[in-house]
Amino acid sequence: MTSLSDFLQARLSERRAQQLYRSHKTLAAAPGPVALVDGCELITFSSNDYLGLATRPEVIAAQQRGAALGAGATASHLVNGHFEIHQQLQHKIAEVTGREAALLFGSGYMANVGIINALVGRGDVVVQDKLNHASLIDGGLISGAQLLRFAHSDVAALERQLRRARAAGDGKILLAVDGVYSMDGDIAPLAEMAALCGKYDAWLMVDEAHGFGVTGSKCCPCAGSAAAAGLDQDSAPIVMGTLGKAAGNGGAFVAGSQALIDYLTQFARTYIYTTGMPPAVAAGCLRALELMQQEPLRQTLDQRIDYFRRRAAVLQLPLQQSTSAIQPLVLGCEQSVLAVAEQLRNSGYLVGAIRPPTVPAGTARLRITLSAAHSEAQIEGLLRALVSALRSVEVTA
Incomplete structure (x- = not known):
């Protein structure tokens, strides 16, 4: 019989050999959208915080008030x-x-x-x-x-x-x-x-x-x-x-x-x-939903998406047909996706490198996510870094 240890090590080695092994990135705090990731300051385009509410002082203050109701x-x-x-x-x-x-x-x-x-x-x-x-x-x-x-x-x-x-x-x-x-x-x-x-x-x-x-x-x-x-x-x-x-x-x-x-x-x-x-989370959510209703956050996000796609078209980046905050760039090859993501990180940008089984085999991709909190300058910087990274690893998307 195979021991538990042998089974675990065999499966983990298999994952590494397939370029599918995943590891944690440690953030010092929620990105807003700049974050300290494993000790390095990066502009993040990998978060699902589409409206920038995770770092809004009003939301954090509401959570702190909610915590007064109890830790759990x-x-x-x-x-x-x-x-x-x-x-x-x-x-x-x-x-x-x-x-x-x-x-x-x-x-x-x-x-x-x-x-x-x-x-x-x-x-x-x-x-x-x-x-x-x-x-x-x-x-x-x-x-x-x-x-x-x-x-x-x-x-x-x-x-x-x-x-x-x-x-x-x-x-x-x-x-x-x-x-x-x-x-x-x-x-x-x-x-x-x-x-x-x-x-x-x-x-x-x-x-x-x-x-x-x-x-x-x-x-x-x-x-x-x-x-x-x-x-x-x-x-x-x-x-x-x-x-x-x-x-x-x-x-x-x-x-x-x-x-x-x-x-x-x-x-x-x-x-x-x-x-x-936890009551603190409920209080933070309630304030976040109020801000959704009160402020033009969705309109700002739409503007960022439109800017990103217009500039990507000028730079001839073959994006998927997405009008949402999720902008995938399918490269297909797991090794290429990891290499481009690493080049982007070296340039100061964090982008998700998504591989199977999260996506079907042969569709490994960069998952670029936009937020109302991003500036046009940050988006422009990402796009230029992306063009450079694709060239440096000789990827034809």
Whole structure:
């Protein structure tokens, strides 16, 4: 028999040989967007803090005030860990998303697993995009429902799977998709998907982890991609969002009808059986959402995205077709991605080097993320450093 130690070392050696080994970067503090990373000052283009709220003094001050309520929630929400600040945050999330109610979770992963497993099980079907986040995929697998997947954002392929699911029986059908895809930055065709859900009597669940706060509609400007697609509570009944990206804090939520929230409170195991969100985090999230509503942060981010893409086009950088804050540059080769990322770091810029299994084999990439806190000068510097790095390692993207 192979010892545990031998097994671990063999798998780790395999990862290193494949250029897929991951290691931590240690930051002295949250990037704003300049950060001290492993002792070196770098301008970061790898954070999901799309609105720059993680370092806003008002948000930090709110967290400090929230900490006066206690270092932790001390128990699960349903035992005695639900505070008034949690209730206020849930009301604010419902307001921002244009939904009747909302429920807090410890993380986006816990939210997706909990929601899916509460809604479907054996005899039901979960339909998912092939590029869905791992938490959606794992939620579907754990549920015991039949899992059907379709080619990325392919509406015709989706309809074939929905037709197949409906023909299989009278079980429930849940369509779960990302609103904005975390590695490609593209937006799902949600209006068409919602129409198909109506046709095949399926429920639409939208993961707004990368859409909440940075896209929306005229009436709900920060609600996310479902709102941007014109979908209301009836057409997009299950909306999940995270509070650790555009909101700059931590935790997650689901928003929808009061009946949905009441149901998940009773049946979502990842909500019921875990300690509540620390009150300091809830207070920081609440202030961050207020700033989203009060300040033109989303408009500033849109300007930064537009500037980046216009200048990248002039420099002939072959970006993906993304209009979001996520701007991937696919190089394909893991070694090339690591080499370019290292060159950028030497030039003073931190950019994520994303490799399989996070993305499909052959699509290793630089994941450039923009923030409302970036200046045009910082973006210009990154672009010129990127051109130089691509040349120095002889990469043809």
